[in-house]
Amino acid sequence: MRTFQSLGQTLLLAALVLASSAGRSQDGLSKTSIVLGQSLALTGAGSSLALPFHQGARLFFDRVNAAGGINGRKIELVTVDDRGNPATTVANTKALLGQGVFSLFGFYGSPEVTAAYPLIKDTEVLLFAPMAAADEFRGQLYPNIYSLRPGxxxxxxxxxxxxxxxxxxxxxxxxxxxxxxxxxxxxxxxxxxxxxxxxxxxxxxxxxxxxxxxxxxxxxxxxxxxxxxxxxxxxxxxxxxxxxxxxxxxxxxxxxxxxxxxxxxxxxxxxxxxxxVVPKSDNPKLALIRELQADLAEAKLGKVNVYMLEGYIAARVYVEALRRASKDLTRAKLKKAIEGLDEVSVGGFRVHFTTDRVASRLVELSVIDSQGRVRE
CATH class of the missing domain: 3.40.50.2300 (Response regulator)
Known part of the structure; x- marks a missing residue:
């Protein structure tokens, strides 16, 4: 049975991985693993948004790993807490890059992403699906950032x-x-x-x-x-x-x-x-929401919310790109695979990167009704 790591286990894993890079090449790849680095607010400012995002992403990565991973490689999501502090995000990112990660994934906060970006600006390292919607990340000044959400x-x-x-x-x-x-x-x-x-x-x-x-x-x-x-x-x-x-x-x-x-x-x-900017989080018509609800029930994490769903979708899209990037995986091949996603359905949610570095332009308005329920 798959199990979902608690916050304490996540932080412990991060400490252990950052302490040693034994058995892993410096680009975050080995014969058995693909290592992703994530810095976001697990505690403190922004944690009510960032923590569910992290939980949703990890749930899907756990699902993939339980099924054997990607071409025999398990996905390791190394997550460190920056408490919503950009300076801490920079320190965390330096540590993650220094120990070797294949890419960065799912950072939270526009100021945090802005602060950390110079560390990857002139490299092949990508930052995929930051939960940060400042408009400039979708422009020419941030070519290493691939966003899930519109600005x-x-x-x-x-x-x-x-x-x-x-x-x-x-x-x-x-x-x-x-x-x-x-x-x-x-x-x-x-x-x-x-x-x-x-x-x-x-x-x-x-x-x-x-x-x-x-x-x-x-x-x-x-x-x-x-x-x-x-x-x-x-x-x-x-x-x-x-x-x-x-x-x-x-x-x-x-x-x-x-x-x-x-x-x-x-x-x-x-x-x-x-x-x-994601589908309605309790819509059972979408396969991805049914799967997320099943994973949540198994992990005993409570109800779906929009941030958890966003993290789950981000992980699904990233995995889809990995699967298309071939067994001989490189950062350049991952980039090409992401940019080749053209109107691809991931569990009923359609994404496209062929025209720019934004997977979805979905913007919908929901209204709260007199019973306190969300209506489209």
Whole structure:
């Protein structure tokens, strides 16, 4: 029976692997293993998003390994905790590269990715599927990054167009102050203003100041409010907005986490619209979600959420590229295999890398209903 490693076991494994590279070539390949390096927030800032992503990815890698791996090689995902600190991400990445990894996988946070990228910029090492949506990673300055998700500008465009259909173009933005939220804020301001939205106020939400931030936003008499925060911060802001009489549309970016926000708010979240960049996480029509649900039940990790699903999809796409890269695996062959993925279905989710380094442009809006359930 497959088992899912606990967080403690993951960190112990990382320590052991980083301590020694015996039996492994410096490019992270051996006759029996393919070693991937991952630095993300298992604890601290961003962990409510990054940890489920990590869990989802590991679940699929465990599934593949239990079936014999890829051409006889098992996938080792070496994960180290950076606590959402870019300086720690840099130190972790140096250690991972120094000990030998085939590629980097699934980092979290736009500031963290920006800080670590110079370490791979002039190498053949790829960073695959970072959970980071700053628009610049999809441009020419970051050729070693292959993203699963679209950028924040595409999320902002979808929200702006939806609000326009409701006649609610005057926006206030409530945002957290972590690096990922600030990257999303930058994209929102540029994109929404360019599409004709009127950004009447922005207010930072930090510990102990949420009520004041809501008051500041409402003083500008917005017709819509966009929240850029994790589920916990967004839930508090929604309650406060409604308690103070705001009845207009409330939106959240993908880092708000529609299923997590719905769990926290219940019926109080009725009418809140949240961007989703993966399929609805409880949709049983998709094979990949049925498989993830089965793996979760076996691992006893609870319910699926959008971040766990994103990690699971990222691992599936990476494995698909490995399978196409031939037994004589090299980084160059992996890169060619990724770029050759053209409208490929992975468990019902379609990906393509043939036109750029972004697998999916899926941007959908979900709404929380009066029962606290997520509706498409």
């Amino acid at each position: 924040y500008s595409e999320e902002a465009a979808a929200i702006t167009k939806h609000a326009e259909t409701l006649g609610a173009r005057k926006f206030a933005i409530l945002h957290a102050t972590d690096g990922e939220s600030l990257a999303a804020l930058d994209a929102a301001e540029r994109t929404m203003a360019g599409l004709g939205a009127n950004l009447v106020r922005k207010a930072a939400m930090s510990s102990g100041s949420q009520a004041n931030s809501v008051d500041t936003a409402l003083a500008a008499r917005p017709e819509s409010v966009l929240m850029i925060s994790d589920a916990s911060g967004a839930a508090g802001a929604v309650r406060d907005l409604r308690a103070k009489g705001f009845r207009g549309p409330i939106y959240g970016f993908s880092n708000t986490g529609e299923s997590l926000l719905a769990e926290q708010l219940g019926p109080a979240g009725a009418g809140v619209v949240v961007v989703r």
